[in-house]
Amino acid sequence: MKHEISTLMDGELFEDETDILFDQIKRDPDAQRDWAVYHLIGDVLRQPDYIHQDIGAQVRERMQNEPVVLAPRGRLLKQKARMFALSAAASVLAVGVVAWMSLQINPEAAPLMAMKPSDIRTVNLQIQPRSNDYLMAHQEFSPSNDMNGGASYVRTVIYNAEEKPQ
Amino acid sequence: MKLWLGVCGLLLAANACAAEMQSKLDWLKTVAFASHQTDYSGVFVYQYGSHVETSRIVHVTEKDSEYEKLESMDGPKHEIIRHHGQVWLFGNHKMVQADSQQTKIRFPALLPDQLSTLSENYQVKEAGTGRVAGYNTQVILFQPKDNLRYSHKIWVHTDSGLLLKSEVLNDKNQVVEQYTFTQLKIGSEVDRSWIVSSNAMGATIKDKVKPSLNSTSKNVNSGWVADALPSGFKKTMEILRPMHGKHAPVLQMVFTDGLSAISIFIEPADSDEDDNEGLSSRGAVNLYHKVVNKTLLNVVGEVPSLTVMQVLDSVRYNGK
Numbered sequence: 001m002k003h004e005i006s007t008l009m010d011g012e013l014f015e016d017e018t019d020i021l022f023d024q025i026k027r028d029p030d031a032q033r034d035w036a037v038y039h040l041i042g043d044v045l046r047q048p049d050y051i052h053q054d055i056g057a058q059v060r061e062r063m064q065n066e067p068v069v070l071a072p073r074g075r076l077l078k079q080k081a082r083m084f085a086l087s088a089a090a091s092v093l094a095v096g097v098v099a100w101m102s103l104q105i106n107p108e109a110a111p112l113m114a115m116k117p118s119d120i121r122t123v124n125l126q127i128q129p130r131s132n133d134y135l136m137a138h139q140e141f142s143p144s145n146d147m148n149g150g151a152s153y154v155r156t157v158i159y160n161a162e163e164k165p166q
Numbered sequence: 167m168k169l170w171l172g173v174c175g176l177l178l179a180a181n182a183c184a185a186e187m188q189s190k191l192d193w194l195k196t197v198a199f200a201s202h203q204t205d206y207s208g209v210f211v212y213q214y215g216s217h218v219e220t221s222r223i224v225h226v227t228e229k230d231s232e233y234e235k236l237e238s239m240d241g242p243k244h245e246i247i248r249h250h251g252q253v254w255l256f257g258n259h260k261m262v263q264a265d266s267q268q269t270k271i272r273f274p275a276l277l278p279d280q281l282s283t284l285s286e287n288y289q290v291k292e293a294g295t296g297r298v299a300g301y302n303t304q305v306i307l308f309q310p311k312d313n314l315r316y317s318h319k320i321w322v323h324t325d326s327g328l329l330l331k332s333e334v335l336n337d338k339n340q341v342v343e344q345y346t347f348t349q350l351k352i353g354s355e356v357d358r359s360w361i362v363s364s365n366a367m368g369a370t371i372k373d374k375v376k377p378s379l380n381s382t383s384k385n386v387n388s389g390w391v392a393d394a395l396p397s398g399f400k401k402t403m404e405i406l407r408p409m410h411g412k413h414a415p416v417l418q419m420v421f422t423d424g425l426s427a428i429s430i431f432i433e434p435a436d437s438d439e440d441d442n443e444g445l446s447s448r449g450a451v452n453l454y455h456k457v458v459n460k461t462l463l464n465v466v467g468e469v470p471s472l473t474v475m476q477v478l479d480s481v482r483y484n485g486k
Contacts, residue, residue, distance in 0.1 A: 002375040127446040127453050131464070133410045135451065136253065138429035138466040141403050141420040143280070147194075147320065147329050150234040151345055153246050153253075154212045154221050155451050 005034050009042070132156060190290040191431055192304050193322055194424075200327030203227055207237070207357060208299070208350030214343035214449035226356055233358075280400075284424030287311055288318075296321055298330040299347040308425055313337045314396035314473045316450060326352050334450040336470065343449030351390045368480040388417050390432055394480030396473060398423040409433075428467035428477055435462040445471055454478050 001024070007013055008021055025031040127135065135156040139145070144152040207224040220239040225232065236246040245256040284290075289481040293305040303321040312316060317339070321331035331346035384406045405421040417432040435457045443456045455464045458481075465478040 093469075095175050097414060118312075119435055125215070127448045127451065130476075131446070131453055131455075134429070134431055134453065134466050135448070136417075137254075137409065137418055137431070138408065138420070138427065138451075140253070141422075141429065142427040142468065143425055144427075144468060145423050146198040146201060148345065149223070149225055150236050151210055151212075151221070151223055153236050153248070154219070154345065155449055156246075 001028075002034055003090055005038060009038055021030065184220055190292060190306060191285060193304065193327075194281065194284070196327035197320070197322055199325075201225075201329060202232060204326055204328055205354060205356045206326075206328060206350060206352045207248040208347050210261070210345055212343070212345045212348045212449070217449075220348075226358055237382065261313065274317050280424040281434060283307075283400065287315070287396075287423055289423065292447060293319065295324075296325075299350045301325070301330060301350065312396060313470070313477070315469050316342060316421065316427055321346075323352075330354065334468070384415075386417070388419075388432070389483055389485050390417065390419065390430070390481060391484045392419075392421075392430055392477050392481045394476045395421055395428065396423070396469070399428060402427075426468040428465065428469060429465070430481060431462075431464040432481070433462050435460050445475065447471065 004013070004021055005025070008018060013021065025035055139153055139156050142152065191477040205226045208253070209220060209221070209222050209452075212221065214218050219241070222237045222239055222281045227233075231250050232248070234248040236248075242257060245254075247254045247256070261465060288308040288310050291307045293307040296303050296305050298321045301323045302325075304324050306320050306322060308318040308320075317335040319333040319335060319338075322328070323330050328350075329345070330350065333344040334342045336342050386404055386406050388404060388406075399421040400423075401421050403418070405418050406415040407418055409416045412433060414434055417430075419430045419432075421428045425464055441455075445452065445454045447453065450468045451466060452469065452471045452474045453466045454462065454471070455462065456478055457463075463478050463481055465474040465481075467474055467477075
């Protein structure tokens with residue numbers, strides 16, 4: 001059966017044989033899996049940008065166990081977190097494929113980026129108003145004064161959103 | 167003969183290259199000069215991430231000194247007035263003298279050696295022309311040669327040399343922050359009425375300023391060093407300065423590569439300090455603080471977070 005599928009994929013079967021084989025594959029789950037796996041191998045060997053493999057279920061499962069990486073901190077960090085998530089997903093994919101190809105890979109190596117949230121100090125979202133004085137003191141000597149003039153002082157005015165005019 | 171011609175050609179090319187570099191750096195000098203010497207008023211938008219704010223700025227020069235007022239137009243009203251190295255902050259009907267440097271007003275402060283370190287650490291490119299707030303501009307791009315600093319893209323008004331727009335970009339070419347004029351008036355019709363009032367305010371403030379703020383900053387050589395500054399960052403300042411709410415003066419060291427600056431603040435840590443370490447940011451400015459051996463270190467700069475962390479971790483006392 002495997003040999004026939006392989007021949008079929010190489011386009012070396014006659015049309016009537018092809019039809020018969022397709023019928024068999026449709027009915028046989030094992031053959032279906034072989035069919036998918038052979039295509040995956042082909043894809044991997046051709047090193048395309050995307051590999052067609054239904055790994056959604058696996059990724060979902062792994063993502064359940066994945067910690068939320070870093071506290072959300074503005075858009076920049078969200079992007080980073082998204083990147084971590086993506087790279088985590090990518091490493092799941094990579095591990096899946098590589099492991100299947102029965103190559104040795106150190107399972108510790110892949111999820112390096114995904115530390116437990118408790119391992120990471122919560123990063124402050126914004127520079128806190130109490131650090132204003134440092135910003136102000138820094139700004140006075142920054143070359144950006146020579147470029148933007150006083151407009152660069154806009155960086156130093158920080159106030160709490162809750163702050164109410166008295 | 168051919169060889170000679172070749173050598174000649176190379177030399178000429180090198181010369182031309184240097185001259186070209188020089189002409190691009192001349193833009194910076196022009197900008198620095200214009201930003202201090204031009205009267206202008208306008209409205210600009212400052213944006214980073216999802217944060218957008220609009221401010222009005224007025225800048226006038228009078229008899230070798232500058233007056234400048236920056237006023238927030240969104241949210242609570244805040245005003246910053248700068249004059250003669252002094253900075254006043256107005257907010258919530260409170261007036262605070264935020265900073266008072268004894269340094270004289272610094273007309274174009276970009277020194278030739280700063281420009282040369284700049285060209286060592288950035289690639290400078292003319293990146294076409296554009297229109298900002300109705301004015302024609304020349305676009306200039308400064309791309310760093312390492313990932314320890316940001317790219318800077320500036321739009322310079324071709325007539326006045328004023329910087330009308332600037333973008334700070336990270337190594338993935340994403341805009342970290344930008345600032346752009348939406349409306350600008352250049353020249354003598356700029357409103358000056360507030361100058362008098364600010365002086366009057368300045369006079370009233372003087373009585374309210376806490377005594378500690380009146381004490382002056384001192385230039386020192388403290389013996390503290392930072393080993394892991396990115397190349398080209400040279401120390402321009404080392405002072406012991408009084409700061410709001412601090413019992414002891416704070417040591418500030420400033421390093422700059424011509425486009426960005428890194429400040430290191432060193433002071434004894436308060437024993438009740440519970441926030442021992444942290445990274446925070448506002449636009450292109452990153453701040454990293456850490457308590458090391460009962461010493462509170464703060465590193466601030468218009469550089470990537472990686473850089474402020476790297477610099478802080480390399481700070482040590484080298485003795486006098």
